[in-house]
Amino acid sequence: MTPTHPDDAEQGSAFQPKFDANGLLTAVVVDPDGRPLMLAHMNREAIDMTLATGEATFWSRSRGKIWKKGETSGHVLRVREIRVDCDQDALWIVADPAGPACHTGAPGCFYRRLEDGALVRI
């Protein structure tokens, strides 16, 4: 059996985030019980800030700038764990939310379920 090279993107130990053409990857945030909080995007700077501060920071595609979640609302996301997927183009972040994670005031953004073609509030 050939040992896995640490730089192998899928099996190795090197963190080599794979950004898309816009320099972004997808980040999913769930609470410690696995409930979905939000989905957003990160560039290299957002990842570095998240790691440095322990609070989730994203790249706002609509505003075209770095956006620390909770910077105005105070509803920061304190990061407990960061996982990466096989090809390293998505992150799975477990975080403690300091308040509602959705800008609508809902605990998380996925508050509606599709039922027979229509959305039903959960």
Add this chain to the structure above:
Amino acid sequence: MTPTHPDDAEQGSAFQPKFDANGLLTAVVVDPDGRPLMLAHMNREAIDMTLATGEATFWSRSRGKIWKKGETSGHVLRVREIRVDCDQDALWIVADPAGPACHTGAPGCFYRRLEDGALVRI
């Protein structure tokens, strides 16, 4: 209090998926216990096929074609629930996996955790 219009994207009951410039949105798939399985993309056709068949179908960005998960491996994802986020550009899918959801053979794609700058297998 003004009643919410059913077409209101954030609060209404109309399913109006918001696709990006490439006609795609992000779909996160978890198992019924909330464990992450995979993250992929869907276009309108993939959503329609998923709803029609009850098995998760995506758009493969690398191959540029519709891709039913498990079409070759048999490891289909039987959909239990589909949720949509506030601005309807992401789906949260709860599914029963018929086998490992990751092409590497892992149960899910997020099998490594970032610890002190390196990836550690969970």
